[in-house]
Amino acid sequence: MGYQVRVVLALLLQASWLLFLQQANAAGTNKKGALKGRKQANGCNLFQGKWVIDPSFPLYNSSGCPFIDAEFDCQKYGRPDSVYLKYSWRPNSCSLSRFDGVDLLKRWSGKKIMFVGDSLSLNMWESLSCMLHASVPNVKTTFTRRDSISSVVFQDYGVTLLLYRTPYLVDIVREDVGRVLKLDSIEAGKAWLGMDVLIFNSWHWWLHTGKSQPWDFIQNGTTRLKDMDRLTAFFTGLTTWATWVDHNVDPTKTKMFFQGISPTHYLGKEWNQPKKNCVGQSEPLTGSTYPAGAPPATDVVNRVLSKIKVPVYLLDITTLSQLRKDAHPAGYSGEHAGTDCSHWCLPGLPDTWNQLMYAAILSM
Numbered sequence: 444m445g446y447q448v449r450v451v452l453a454l455l456l457q458a459s460w461l462l463f464l465q466q467a468n469a470a471g472t473n474k475k476g477a478l479k480g481r482k483q484a485n486g487c488n489l490f491q492g493k494w495v496i497d498p499s500f501p502l503y504n505s506s507g508c509p510f511i512d513a514e515f516d517c518q519k520y521g522r523p524d525s526v527y528l529k530y531s532w533r534p535n536s537c538s539l540s541r542f543d544g545v546d547l548l549k550r551w552s553g554k555k556i557m558f559v560g561d562s563l564s565l566n567m568w569e570s571l572s573c574m575l576h577a578s579v580p581n582v583k584t585t586f587t588r589r590d591s592i593s594s595v596v597f598q599d600y601g602v603t604l605l606l607y608r609t610p611y612l613v614d615i616v617r618e619d620v621g622r623v624l625k626l627d628s629i630e631a632g633k634a635w636l637g638m639d640v641l642i643f644n645s646w647h648w649w650l651h652t653g654k655s656q657p658w659d660f661i662q663n664g665t666t667r668l669k670d671m672d673r674l675t676a677f678f679t680g681l682t683t684w685a686t687w688v689d690h691n692v693d694p695t696k697t698k699m700f701f702q703g704i705s706p707t708h709y710l711g712k713e714w715n716q717p718k719k720n721c722v723g724q725s726e727p728l729t730g731s732t733y734p735a736g737a738p739p740a741t742d743v744v745n746r747v748l749s750k751i752k753v754p755v756y757l758l759d760i761t762t763l764s765q766l767r768k769d770a771h772p773a774g775y776s777g778e779h780a781g782t783d784c785s786h787w788c789l790p791g792l793p794d795t796w797n798q799l800m801y802a803a804i805l806s807m
């Protein structure tokens with residue numbers, strides 16, 4: 444394709460993205476109402492609240508959990524403070540049920556639960572595995588950790604927790620021209636069939652550029668580009684996922700969750716500490732709101748979920764996680780290079796995500 448054609452296409456895409464945003468704003472009240480209705484089924488929004496110290500936290504000790512990757516094991520790799528382990532989420536208008544791992548294992552007896560997405564899925568999958576393991580420390584488990592599919596099986600209960608790694612949900616295909624990110628192709632979905640619970644997540648990799656970008660071209664239909672607006676790409680890819688869900692998921696057999704956008708804390712200006720990032724942070728922000736507001740990717744998630752027909756429960760963890768600038772590994776992440784203000788220590792914040800998922804399951 445000629446350079447001019449590509450420029451025109453890029454401009455068209457930007458223009459359609461602006462139009463899309465305007466429509467999203469205009470439709471905002473209705474769409475948001477629908478989503479809120481879904482998550483307030485029991486008369487309470489679990490995701491509005493604040494962090495409080497709870498002496499009974501954390502829910503497990505990382506040294507007793509056989510499933511934690513080094514990059515999340517902050518205590519083992521020398522994190523000196525421990526107050527961050529003690530915070531518990533308190534919704535404003537109801538109390539959050541305490542996590543009961545034995546009850547959840549019984550409910551899930553004979554079932555297969557699969558997390559699908561990037562390393563934030565890995566983070567939440569390892570957290571849930573540790574939470575369940577701490578409830579039944581003496582039961583037999585088998586643990587398989589691979590790049591594509593990993594699993595933890597609680598044999599006595601017949602519960603299988605799977606992790607399928609696919610950072611974009613849609614496919615990357617090797618072709619003669621190079622690696623092509625196909626926004627309209629989701630062949631990987633074949634591996635997600637037959638599950639009793641599916642928990643999806645995607646976003647962080649849509650922002651990757653340069654060496655950490657695992658594709659050379661981005662393609663939708665027959666239009667192949669070198670690059671495009673990343674929010675538009677995310678919207679298109681997530682719409683492909685939503686169509687896949689509507690065609691392949693039977694809601695009477697499979698419970699569906701979407702793990703909301705997990706925030707990062709690289710830019711202290713977002714919370715009025717312009718010279719800082721997550722390094723050295725030992726306390727959450729007080730209150731219930733994040734100074735910088737929600738990241739734009741949350742609009743994309745809300746817009747796609749408002750159109751999907753199969754009920755998908757949004758774990759709306761963005762704001763409560765934004766408050767936890769203290770909960771990242773920073774430098775205490777094993778061999779992991781650099782400062783990690785993107786993932787979360789275990790035990791830690793993802794335990795609350797799982798506690799919220801458990802509360803949602805109880806309310807269904």
Ligand SMILES: *[C@@H]1O[C@H](CO)[C@@H](O)[C@H](O)[C@H]1NC(C)=O
Nearest residue numbers: 501504505506507518525528
């Ligand atoms: C976790 O267990 C180890 C080994 O028993 C212990 O030294 C450590 O203090 C415990 N950590 C916490 C946070 O309780």
Ligand SMILES: *[C@@H]1O[C@H](CO)[C@@H](O)[C@H](O)[C@H]1NC(C)=O
Nearest residue numbers: 456627663664666675676679
């Ligand atoms: C991608 O293709 C679909 C189906 O043809 C179309 O509806 C959508 O607008 C396209 N998106 C972009 C960003 O090109």
